[in-house]
Amino acid sequence: MESKTAFLEIFGDSPILRVLDFLVVNEDFDYSMTDIAGLSGVGYSTLKLFWQRLEKEGIVVNTRIVGKAKMYKLNLANPVIRKFRDFYWETTRHHIHEKAKEKELVVR
Helix, strand or coil: CCCCCHHHHHHCCCHHHHHHHHHHHCCCCCEEHHHHHHHHCCCHHHHHHHHHHHHHCCCEEEEEEECCEEEEEECCCCHHHHHHHHHHHHHHHHHHHHHHHHHHHHHC
């Protein structure tokens, strides 16, 4: 069974959240839509249903073109996305901290 990130465990496992989860964790690199779909576990046709909205809202940005593939990454120039990224990592830290406390209580 595939393990979920803390963020997906807490907020649900919808296609758009899977994509955002993937893009935050891999924010240093750019990816084609095909790669984003495959690596986030979302079908390409499903990704196409909401991708245009992600571009329009400035959530993702086109970084370059490699052959016929447009490459994208999370738009860290967008202040809302920077706050979302901070929220993502704070949620993850909190979740890990809580899990560690639970394990500590079980061990005692």
